[in-house]
Amino acid sequence: MSTPPAPPPDPVLRARGLARTFRLRTGTVTAVRGVDLTVARGSVTGLLGPNGAGKTTTLRMLATLLRPTGGTAEVAGHDLLRDPHAVRARIGHVSQSGGLDPSCTGREELVTQARLHRLSRAEARDRAEAVAADLGLTGLLDRPAGTLSGGQRRRLEVALGLVNRPEVLFLDEPTTGLDPGSRADLWDLVRRIRAGLGTTVLLCTHYLDEADALADRVVIIDGGTVVAEGSPTDLKRRATGDPSAPLQDAFLALTGRAPAADPLALP
Ligand SMILES: Nc1ncnc2c1ncn2[C@@H]1O[C@H](COP(=O)(O)OP(=O)(O)O)[C@@H](O)[C@H]1O
Ligand SMILES: [Mg+2]
Numbered sequence: 643m644s645t646p647p648a649p650p651p652d653p654v655l656r657a658r659g660l661a662r663t664f665r666l667r668t669g670t671v672t673a674v675r676g677v678d679l680t681v682a683r684g685s686v687t688g689l690l691g692p693n694g695a696g697k698t699t700t701l702r703m704l705a706t707l708l709r710p711t712g713g714t715a716e717v718a719g720h721d722l723l724r725d726p727h728a729v730r731a732r733i734g735h736v737s738q739s740g741g742l743d744p745s746c747t748g749r750e751e752l753v754t755q756a757r758l759h760r761l762s763r764a765e766a767r768d769r770a771e772a773v774a775a776d777l778g779l780t781g782l783l784d785r786p787a788g789t790l791s792g793g794q795r796r797r798l799e800v801a802l803g804l805v806n807r808p809e810v811l812f813l814d815e816p817t818t819g820l821d822p823g824s825r826a827d828l829w830d831l832v833r834r835i836r837a838g839l840g841t842t843v844l845l846c847t848h849y850l851d852e853a854d855a856l857a858d859r860v861v862i863i864d865g866g867t868v869v870a871e872g873s874p875t876d877l878k879r880r881a882t883g884d885p886s887a888p889l890q891d892a893f894l895a896l897t898g899r900a901p902a903a904d905p906l907a908l909p
Contacts, residue, residue, distance in 0.1 A: 654810055654842045655681040659713030662699050673699040675866040676713060686836050686843045688857030692899055696866040697846035698738055701812050705735035718809040734803030738814040744788025748779060748798045752805055759806040769805055777801045793824025800831065813845040817852060832856055854889040862896055870896045
């Protein structure tokens with residue numbers, strides 16, 4: 643492989659040797675084994691890899707939800723280990739599984755989330771309205787989450803991640819389980835979040851077409867470690883010699899594995 647590309651300018655996130663081992667009664671599982679990652683401010687960066695690669699564990703560590711067992715990171719200007727509260731105030735995280743209470747309305751969820759970020763009652767109400775307007779959710783705010791479609795729920799989950807106006811938004815498999823129309827809407831939403839709000843987006847996906855469509859920069863992770871990174875065009879050129887090749891061919895050349903290419907494939 644040719645020389646690695648230069649690091650992107652103005653990083654908003656920098657991880658070095660980030661690692662996580664889980665201890666189970668039956669032994670230990672090394673989910674992430676030393677990830678180095680640099681994310682440019684204002685970019686959409688895709689963490690791409692097959693199921694079990696360590697994407698969710700990496701994202702949860704960067705979002706302060708899980709303590710690393712090795713390495714560290716600086717996120718939005720603060721050290722992940724020394725100052726997790728400062729990091730948490732400046733990021734949003736949308737988990738793979740979601741977490742909406744089906745009996746709560748979107749407004750209730752958004753106001754509660756804003757209050758957790760220490761906004762006053764009045765500020766929280768205003769913020770809920772503003773974020774809902776940004777994301778096209780205004781007409782749905784007073785419906786219980788359980789009555790929303792899968793795509794609408796996902797949009798509300800993204801709104802919850804944006805309620806504190808974060809510098810970095812972490813999205814874990816944002817379109818898994820969505821029908822093709824809702825998936826296209828979500829892609830559009832990610833583009834608007836970056837362009838309209840200037841938020842940096844780090845998204846995990848096992849869909850090559852998703853990484854190809856959305857990400858300026860793709861980091862391929864496999865077996866808990868970074869195996870390649872670059873723009874989609876870069877990766878295609880380096881792996882196959884053809885910048886217009888499908889990202890699937892580059893992925894196969896770089897990992898020796900076939901990823902899930904079908905958006906309707908089971909996770
Ligand atoms: N809490 C946990 N306890 C034990 N093993 C875990 C835990 N979370 C993740 N793992 C393991 O770590 C590996 C990476 O998982 P994960 O980060 O969820 O991958 P991905 O998101 O890329 O599918 C898998 O082998 C998974 O089984
Ligand atoms: Mg995952």
